[in-house]
Amino acid sequence: STPSRPQPTHPLAAAPVTAPEATVDGFVEQFLRNLNNGRGVALSASTPNDRYFALAATVRDYLMARWLEDVRRQRTAQSKGVAYLSAEYLLGRQLDNNLLATGLTEIAGEALAACGLDIDEVRALEIEPGLGNGGLGRLAACFIDSLATMGVPNIGYGIRYEYGIFRQTFVDGQQVEQADSWLSLGSPWEFPHPEAAQTISFGGHTETYDDDGVTRSRWIPAWNVQAVPHNYMVPGYHNGRVNTLRLWSAQATQGFDLRTFNSGDYQEAVRAQTYAENISKVLYPEDSTPQGKELRLQQQYFFVAASISDFVNLILPRDFDLTRLPERVIFQLNDTHPVIGVPELMRVLVDERGLEWDAAWAITRECFAYTCHTLLPEALEVWPSDLLGRLLPRHLEIIYRINDEFLDEVRERYGDDEDRIRRMSIIAPDGAVRMAFLATVAGSKVNGVAELHSQLLREKVLPDFDEFFPGKFTNVTNGVTPRRFVKLANPGLSRLITDTIGPGWLTDLERLRELEPFADDASFRQAFASVKAANKRALAKTLHARDGLTVDDGHMLDVMVKRLHEYKRQTLKLLHIVSQYDAIVSGRVSPAEVTPRTFVFGAKAAPGYAMAKRIIHLINAVGEVVNTDPRVEGRLAVLFPPNYNVTLAERVVPAADLSEQISLAGKEASGTGNMKFALNGALTIGTDDGANVEIRQLVGDENFFLFGMTEPEVATLADGGYHPIDFVRADENLQSALDLISSGAFSGGDGSVFEPVVSNLVHHDPFMALADFTSYAAAQQKVDALYADTEAWTRSAILNVARSGFFSSDRSMRDYIDRIWHTPPVR
Numbered sequence: 001s002t003p004s005r006p007q008p009t010h011p012l013a014a015a016p017v018t019a020p021e022a023t024v025d026g027f028v029e030q031f032l033r034n035l036n037n038g039r040g041v042a043l044s045a046s047t048p049n050d051r052y053f054a055l056a057a058t059v060r061d062y063l064m065a066r067w068l069e070d071v072r073r074q075r076t077a078q079s080k081g082v083a084y085l086s087a088e089y090l091l092g093r094q095l096d097n098n099l100l101a102t103g104l105t106e107i108a109g110e111a112l113a114a115c116g117l118d119i120d121e122v123r124a125l126e127i128e129p130g131l132g133n134g135g136l137g138r139l140a141a142c143f144i145d146s147l148a149t150m151g152v153p154n155i156g157y158g159i160r161y162e163y164g165i166f167r168q169t170f171v172d173g174q175q176v177e178q179a180d181s182w183l184s185l186g187s188p189w190e191f192p193h194p195e196a197a198q199t200i201s202f203g204g205h206t207e208t209y210d211d212d213g214v215t216r217s218r219w220i221p222a223w224n225v226q227a228v229p230h231n232y233m234v235p236g237y238h239n240g241r242v243n244t245l246r247l248w249s250a251q252a253t254q255g256f257d258l259r260t261f262n263s264g265d266y267q268e269a270v271r272a273q274t275y276a277e278n279i280s281k282v283l284y285p286e287d288s289t290p291q292g293k294e295l296r297l298q299q300q301y302f303f304v305a306a307s308i309s310d311f312v313n314l315i316l317p318r319d320f321d322l323t324r325l326p327e328r329v330i331f332q333l334n335d336t337h338p339v340i341g342v343p344e345l346m347r348v349l350v351d352e353r354g355l356e357w358d359a360a361w362a363i364t365r366e367c368f369a370y371t372c373h374t375l376l377p378e379a380l381e382v383w384p385s386d387l388l389g390r391l392l393p394r395h396l397e398i399i400y401r402i403n404d405e406f407l408d409e410v411r412e413r414y415g416d417d418e419d420r421i422r423r424m425s426i427i428a429p430d431g432a433v434r435m436a437f438l439a440t441v442a443g444s445k446v447n448g449v450a451e452l453h454s455q456l457l458r459e460k461v462l463p464d465f466d467e468f469f470p471g472k473f474t475n476v477t478n479g480v481t482p483r484r485f486v487k488l489a490n491p492g493l494s495r496l497i498t499d500t501i502g503p504g505w506l507t508d509l510e511r512l513r514e515l516e517p518f519a520d521d522a523s524f525r526q527a528f529a530s531v532k533a534a535n536k537r538a539l540a541k542t543l544h545a546r547d548g549l550t551v552d553d554g555h556m557l558d559v560m561v562k563r564l565h566e567y568k569r570q571t572l573k574l575l576h577i578v579s580q581y582d583a584i585v586s587g588r589v590s591p592a593e594v595t596p597r598t599f600v601f602g603a604k605a606a607p608g609y610a611m612a613k614r615i616i617h618l619i620n621a622v623g624e625v626v627n628t629d630p631r632v633e634g635r636l637a638v639l640f641p642p643n644y645n646v647t648l649a650e651r652v653v654p655a656a657d658l659s660e661q662i663s664l665a666g667k668e669a670s671g672t673g674n675m676k677f678a679l680n681g682a683l684t685i686g687t688d689d690g691a692n693v694e695i696r697q698l699v700g701d702e703n704f705f706l707f708g709m710t711e712p713e714v715a716t717l718a719d720g721g722y723h724p725i726d727f728v729r730a731d732e733n734l735q736s737a738l739d740l741i742s743s744g745a746f747s748g749g750d751g752s753v754f755e756p757v758v759s760n761l762v763h764h765d766p767f768m769a770l771a772d773f774t775s776y777a778a779a780q781q782k783v784d785a786l787y788a789d790t791e792a793w794t795r796s797a798i799l800n801v802a803r804s805g806f807f808s809s810d811r812s813m814r815d816y817i818d819r820i821w822h823t824p825p826v827r
């Protein structure tokens with residue numbers, strides 16, 4: 001402290017921050033204070049939004065003391081923490097989660113009731129922050145929840161998109177996107193700090209200069225923007241810990257383009273300002289198929305540079321010896337999106353802090369680790385060098401030097417094996433920068449996200465690197481947080497579990513094993529089945545209120561919710577529905593023979609992905625016909641509620657009987673929806689793909705409906721030349737289902753509407769849906785057979801729950817900590 005600054009004299013000013021009293025009275029008092037002083041309204045005059053804000057603020061107040069303490073600890077302690085760099089965080093609603101973390105759920109409900117309010121009505125007002133597309137973003141949210149719950153120091157770094165993932169509506173069965181203005185009513189969970197903004201530069205050129213006889217490079221940027229941090233609390237479950245999620249928002253620098261302004265061109269100055277603020281305007285809506293747009297690279301550099309600077313310049317003490325940086329932080333790269341952080345840290349260390357190149361490179365290699373989340377080649381980002389050179393000229397220079405030195409090492413090891421050098425070069429033959437290669441060369445570890453995925457990553461995608469860097473590759477199977485996806489989503493099941501095996505399982509999910517013997521207990525099965533039935537009724541209520549849909553109580557609930565992508569094969573499920581419908585209307589089976597099923601789809605398509613949008617249209621069209629055809633006698637129903645998101649997932653997952661995980665083997669890196677369903681007692685029908693493999697191994701073959709080709713079989717079929725038409729000819733039901741679509745049965749007699757979908761399948765079928773159809777239909781018959789035996793089905797469902805504890809994201813975090821991060825919990 002500066003000697004001239006007066007010290008606080010009031011005892012409260014020097015004391016630690018305290019939380020309001022954790023009683024109904026304490027809660028009421030704080031809630032009313034927030035309503036009056038925070039919103040400037042009396043209770044009697046408050047709007048629903050006022051009440052939601054005041055409630056959120058009250059929950060925040062209970063977390064504040066702990067958060068401030070953890071922030072202080074982070075600055076003063078010497079412990080190492082995780083800086084998770086992710087372009088996406090798909091958080092879901094915050095209120096319930098934060099109430100759960102603090103143990104205030106009941107008190108809050110009573111307190112609001114005492115104010116004459118229904119907490120359920122208030123919580124329904126929360127708009128979820130949809131700052132992610134799908135699996136990758138939701139995984140990041142689960143990971144930061146687990147780290148806080150385990151007491152591991154962590155900052156999540158990302159982008160505060162002004163518009164998150166689009167809101168999906170259907171017009172005549174076709175997807176229409178609307179902007180997700182999630183901030184329009186304000187955002188009660190964030191703490192903006194414009195005064196702490198970082199300046200992030202772009203463009204310009206580099207030049208060399210003489211530094212005491214040493215030639216050095218420096219970057220002369222052309223323009224810059226401000227990165228404004230917005231802090232969010234990430235509370236641990238019942239452990240008094242609160243980590244931070246720091247999302248950056250772009251703002252034009254003060255006096256942005258002052259020159260233009262002074263020249264009198266006011267409009268041009270405002271245009272420039274808009275340009276700068278565009279950087280954090282909108283989330284790119286492509287899940288695992290990036291478009292390589294310049295603005296996307298701007299977004300990536302923007303948040304990564306702000307985050308690295310934040311950690312190195314603000315969180316670490318001013319005099320910190322940067323050669324010891326690896327003792328304090330690991331920057332975890334969530335996919336290739338933040339990989340520009342590698343040359344950025346080099347630039348900071350070499351250009352800004354004056355370190356020698358070799359010393360800086362040694363630090364950098366220890367400070368990064370890379371997670372790959374895909375095997376689709378089109379999802380591994382590649383940036384054209386002219387684009388990179390224009391936007392980040394100094395970084396391109398640094399990447400070239402990293403590559404030159406790396407290829408020298410390769411030459412040293414293998415001689416002039418030019419083919420290998422071409423294969424391993426970070427710079428592709430066309431000059432583009434392969435970000436996955438850069439991450440692999442720089443990362444201390446590289447991991448895939450499920451056993452099969454990690455194996456294929458090593459053997460098929462990056463085999464040269466696996467050979468060159470022994471021990472660098474590892475697997476960490478994904479996980480999901482049981483706090484949100486069991487406790488909050490499925491309170492009925494949670495109560496039953498706690499009544500049966502006692503508390504403690506929510507933070508030690510392997511303890512679900514203790515449920516195993518109860519699978520053979522008829523009264524437990526009865527209780528388990530009634531929880532499932534109640535969850536179905538709750539979903540029915542939600543879908544009715546939300547979308548006017550009707551769910552029939554007596555139906556099996558067969559669910560496929562995930563992004564729409566051809567590799568995930570929504571068409572395979574749809575073809576099976578069509579074939580069942582076809583069997584009924586053609587008289588091959590009577591409706592009475594068909595197991596009554598409701599098929600639930602939830603899926604957004606990337607707005608530019610035409611085939612995915614046609615498939616959505618077809619699902620809706622099939623639903624319209626099947627649901628209203630009297631010949632079906634109500635035995636089949638297809639429901640497609642629009643705008644599937646985390647909030648809806650929390651309703652759908654606990655209600656499901658059957659979980660569809662039917663991607664072509666070798667294409668889904670892991671999947672995490674598959675884990676959520678198993679943990680909530682749905683049985684899976686699935687291929688040997690991603691984490692399905694591990695789910696099946698754990699729950700047992702007899703509690704999983706396996707079908708389809710294995711990954712080696714897929715490879716063999718592809719090598720021999722795949723002809724989908726052969727599979728159509730070999731299966732009458734498939735042929736007939738395709739014919740029915742082509743006949744226009746789902747498009748008012750006009751067969752041309754869905755012709756592109758059918759002909760794409762019959763002539764190309766890039767993800768071999770037709771090759772797996774016969775096997776899928778056979779597995780579905782096994783589903784029907786088991787479902788007919790209610791007791792046997794429930795027994796399997798219970799065993800799915802009991803044996804899925806492995807899929808807690810707490811376990812994933814332990815694996816990362818032990819094998820990659822070496823960041824133990826801080827007590």
Ligand code: H53
Nearest residue numbers: 135136288373374668669670671672
């Ligand atoms: O990441 C999930 C996986 C899933 C995979 C998904 C993903 C994205 O959502 C976006 C980009 C990307 O490269 C991968 O498709 O299989 O479960 C989390 O690891």
